[in-house]
Amino acid sequence: MYKGETVGVVVPAYNEAGFVGEVIETLPPFVDRAYVVDDRSTDDTWQEIQRTADRVNNRSETVYSNQIHADGGQVFSPRIEAIRHDRNRGVGGAIKTGYARACEDGMDVVAVINGDGQMDPSILDRIIDPVVEGRAEYAKGNRLSSREHREGMSTWRLFGNTVLTFLTKFVSGYWRMNDPQNGYTAISARALETIDVDRLYDGYGFCNDLLVHLNVHDMRIEDVEMESQYGDETSHIRYSTFVPKLSWLLLQRSIWRYNTKYVVADFHPLVFLLALGLAGAGAGVFFAGWSLASAGVVSVQGMLSVIVILLSGLFVTLAMVFDRLANERLQPRVNEPVGRGDR
Incomplete structure (x- = not known):
């Protein structure tokens, strides 16, 4: 328990033998329960999880869940619960499994620490503080806040993360x-109860998808500064499939969010600006290319197409400004006090 709140931790793992055991061993003592989910690994990850879970549980104090026996007694639950999927579902699927177990046990706050050793369990208190203290319903690490925090990140990884950051914004x-x-x-437990967790993406776009769902339900979030940390672990991301799948997911979720928030729930003129901007940009690019291909030189039609593209860019920019203003309250600055009654 941490500051009066029960804390659960989900540890998704896929082929993380040699790393996941240390992650489990170094979880802070205030963690009430950890749900270590093996996503049908093909190496010794599952055996390592079982061995470590048995070792930690044997020396842990008794932990009780919120379930009740028929005779009125509480149900004993081990501090480390080892879970294995019957098939590979992806990191998002593993997290969803852990979330479901944590909700069943009545955890107030549920954190996620990957099983690859890239996340330092000793700073878990910093990650959960915004949720425990009522400033946000969701908190996440941020490795891009300063040059020092980005030092362990390769140039390619930093470039990709920067592009994906803007798109996800x-x-x-x-x-x-x-x-x-x-x-x-x-x-927070409230956020997990509010959003449709089962609808979230099972793959590596899970975090991006979760942010969209949180926004649709007007949930506050907060970034927590942390250093990047990389070791000998191997990335399981296949960029040849990851990029197109994530791009398609972001397109779908973008249409869903703007329609849900600004058309269905409460109409906002920014949808007109966004629609005109995107349609105009597409038309402008098409006619500019057609004019150049037909005449071979820059024509009046080509110049008009450029003007349309510039105006379209202005419309899209204005739509983004309105969207930012509409969501400003969902990401208060750290020094802005937010009480539980304001969430």
Whole structure:
């Protein structure tokens, strides 16, 4: 228990033998329960999880769940619960399994620490503080806040993260959020009960998808500064499939969020600006290319197409400004006090 709140931790793991055991061993003592989910690994990850869980549980104090026996007694639950999928579902699927177990046990705050050793369990208190203290319903790590924090990140990884950050800002509506792929997170029980967790993406776009759902339900979030940390672990992301799948997911979720928040729930003129901007940009590019291909030189039609493209860019920019203003309250600055009654 931490500051009067019960804390659960989900540890998704896929082929993390040699790393996941240390993650389990180094979880802070205030963690009430850990749900270590093996996503049908093909190495010794599951055996390592079982051995470590048995060792930690044997020396842990008795932990009780919120379930009740028929005779009125409480149900004993081990501090470390080892779970194995019957098939590979993806990191998002593993997290969803852990979330479901944590909700069943009545955890107040549920964090996620990946099983690859890239996340330092000793800073877990910093990650969950915004949720425990009522400032946010969701908190996540941010490795892009300063040059020192980005030092362990390769140039390619930093470039990709920067591009994905901007796209996720546009799609999710959290314009002051950075490092959306950071999986070191904490979420409140209220948020888990409100959003449709089963609908979330099972793959590596899970974190981006979760942000969109949180925004649709007007949930506050907060970034927590942390250093990037990389070791000998191997990335399981296949960029040839990850990029197109995530792009399609972001497109779908963008249409869903803007329609849900600004058409269905409460109409906002920004949808006109966004629609005109995107349609105009597409038409402008098409006619500019057609004019150049037909005449071989820059024509009057080509110049008009450029003007249309510039105006379209202005419309899209205005739509983004309105979206940022509409969501400003969902990402208060750290020094802005937010009580539980304001959430």
